[in-house]
Amino acid sequence: MVERNSLLLVTLLLGFFGNASTAEETAVGKALYAQSCAACHGVKLEGGKTQSLIDSIWQFGQKRSYVFRNIKYGIADFAMPAYEVALTDKQIDQVIDYILAMEKEIGTPKPPLPQALHTLDYQVKVEVVADGLDVPWAIDFLDKRRALVTERGGQLRTVVDGKLLPQPVSGTPEVVAEGQGGLMDVAVDPEYAENGWIYLAYSHALPKREGKGRPLTMTRLVRGHIRENAWVDQEVLYEAAPEFYGSTRHHYGCRIVFDPEGYLYFSVGERGIGRHAQDLSRPTGKVHRIHRDGSIPKGNPFVGVEAALPTIFTYGNRNPQGLAVHPQTGRVWESEHGPMGGDELNLLSAGRNYGWPEVSFGRNYNGNIISELSDRAGIDAPALYWKPSIAVCGIDFVRGDRFPKWRNQLLVGALKYEEVRLLDIRGDRVIHQEIILKNAGRVRDVACGPDGAVYVVLNGPGTVLRLTPADPDGVFSSL
Ligand code: HEC
Numbered sequence: 001m002v003e004r005n006s007l008l009l010v011t012l013l014l015g016f017f018g019n020a021s022t023a024e025e026t027a028v029g030k031a032l033y034a035q036s037c038a039a040c041h042g043v044k045l046e047g048g049k050t051q052s053l054i055d056s057i058w059q060f061g062q063k064r065s066y067v068f069r070n071i072k073y074g075i076a077d078f079a080m081p082a083y084e085v086a087l088t089d090k091q092i093d094q095v096i097d098y099i100l101a102m103e104k105e106i107g108t109p110k111p112p113l114p115q116a117l118h119t120l121d122y123q124v125k126v127e128v129v130a131d132g133l134d135v136p137w138a139i140d141f142l143d144k145r146r147a148l149v150t151e152r153g154g155q156l157r158t159v160v161d162g163k164l165l166p167q168p169v170s171g172t173p174e175v176v177a178e179g180q181g182g183l184m185d186v187a188v189d190p191e192y193a194e195n196g197w198i199y200l201a202y203s204h205a206l207p208k209r210e211g212k213g214r215p216l217t218m219t220r221l222v223r224g225h226i227r228e229n230a231w232v233d234q235e236v237l238y239e240a241a242p243e244f245y246g247s248t249r250h251h252y253g254c255r256i257v258f259d260p261e262g263y264l265y266f267s268v269g270e271r272g273i274g275r276h277a278q279d280l281s282r283p284t285g286k287v288h289r290i291h292r293d294g295s296i297p298k299g300n301p302f303v304g305v306e307a308a309l310p311t312i313f314t315y316g317n318r319n320p321q322g323l324a325v326h327p328q329t330g331r332v333w334e335s336e337h338g339p340m341g342g343d344e345l346n347l348l349s350a351g352r353n354y355g356w357p358e359v360s361f362g363r364n365y366n367g368n369i370i371s372e373l374s375d376r377a378g379i380d381a382p383a384l385y386w387k388p389s390i391a392v393c394g395i396d397f398v399r400g401d402r403f404p405k406w407r408n409q410l411l412v413g414a415l416k417y418e419e420v421r422l423l424d425i426r427g428d429r430v431i432h433q434e435i436i437l438k439n440a441g442r443v444r445d446v447a448c449g450p451d452g453a454v455y456v457v458l459n460g461p462g463t464v465l466r467l468t469p470a471d472p473d474g475v476f477s478s479l
Pocket of ligand 1: 033036037038039040041049050051053057058059060061067070071075078079080081083095
């Protein structure tokens with residue numbers, strides 16, 4: 001009896017930790033691998049018809065859950081078959097255990113950060129401007145010499161002349177750094193030189209309710225000044241009514257941008273409840289537009305519409321992780337974390353519906369169909385969607401004189417695929433896409449600085465990179 005109980009306990013623990021493996025399990029994994037995978041990935045996992053699985057490069061996502069998903073559902077468009085039918089979940093886990101054990105035993109370590117990148121138009125120099133950050137989320141610039149970087153845990157950091165100051169800004173608002181939440185976007189007022197305003201978006205908690213579970217949270221927007229490295233003069237610009245706070249800890253949105261007319265746009269994800277994105281009486285699953293002092297523009301699309309919130313600019317947005325304003329047209333582009341195979345790039349128009357969850361190219365992460373529809377009258381189709389999902393995140397347009405051939409093209413960061421892509425956009429269409437950085441780490445944010453350089457915020461290693469042309473007038477410029 002005692003023995004059975006302890007066996008049960010071991011089984012439960014194995015089940016709980018999921019990826020514990022024994023020699024026996026590895027042997028099962030090895031056999032399954034030989035039978036199902038070796039023909040393409042090589043007998044020793046070294047690659048063959050396709051890539052190696054032991055080179056420490058996981059171009060479709062390194063987290064175990066991503067690897068699992070890639071095997072179970074396959075990788076559409078890349079000829080990686082789905083094993084949903086052929087293998088049970090347990091067998092997939094056994095194969096992964098075997099692959100990871102082999103990676104540890106004979107794998108090659110991940111190559112160091114590249115010093116230079118070869119892109120179609122430029123040879124690009126890569127420098128590290130800040131390192132050792134704790135899950136950085138966003139970057140924005142005070143002037144040509146100084147940048148602010150948020151750390152999701154709640155700290156606001158300053159980079160001066162390419163050096164990270166050791167002391168974070170004191171007195172910034174308290175955040176709920178759980179799940180996907182924390183201190184998220186930082187945005188510098190377009191007239192910062194005159195007014196000094198800095199904007200923050202973060203996950204905010206209501207006071208804990210006596211005897212009830214954990215505190216309820218929601219996206220909140222504030223602005224303030226920084227004086228002597230302290231956050232002061234704080235004003236709350238957007239705070240949802242308490243009934244819109246929720247117990248989930250994901251899909252906060254939280255991106256902030258300004259258009260040439262001075263409007264402030266910010267995003268709020270649907271907090272995990274898809275149908276709320278279609279409900280105009282709720283703030284979640286929306287992009288909102290306000291004046292920079294928090295007041296509501298009279299020209300907003302739902303002002304005067306009964307039972308609709310007047311701050312709403314667009315709806316049906318799942319979890320908008322990137323917002324950027326086109327330097328010439330002044331229009332707002334939005335990137336949105338979709339479900340599996342449904343990451344989107346949208347061009348936003350006032351009052352429009354972007355479809356979530358009624359219309360999507362993606363599937364739920366358990367493989368279920370969300371919607372049979374990928375388009376429908378009355379719903380704006382994305383300008384571009386990524387299937388499989390790259391885990392799209394921050395976006396920004398290239399401005400300035402440093403990369404003239406890239407001017408007005410859109411930089412797109414991807415977490416899972418560890419990429420920076422460059423999108424050539426004409427009008428409302430994306431006509432070309434190039435991967436300019438790959439496998440340097442999970443990309444949380446990208447930004448073009450006032451110096452015209454491209455800044456890349458890497459979530460994983462906690463690094464900010466600076467990209468500049470190594471050959472501004474060199475061989476590549478004649479292409
Ligand atoms: C018919 C050939 C084929 C077979 C069989 C196959 N794969 Fe793949 N696999 C691919 C291709 C192609 C890719 C994408 C590679 C690329 O684009 O570089 C891929 C990608 C992957 C990836 C993603 C790697 C990354 O870098 O993120 C994993 C994990 C993977 N395969 C595991 C498996 C496992 C486990 C099996 C057996 C159960 C298997 N594959 C069987 C062709 C195959």
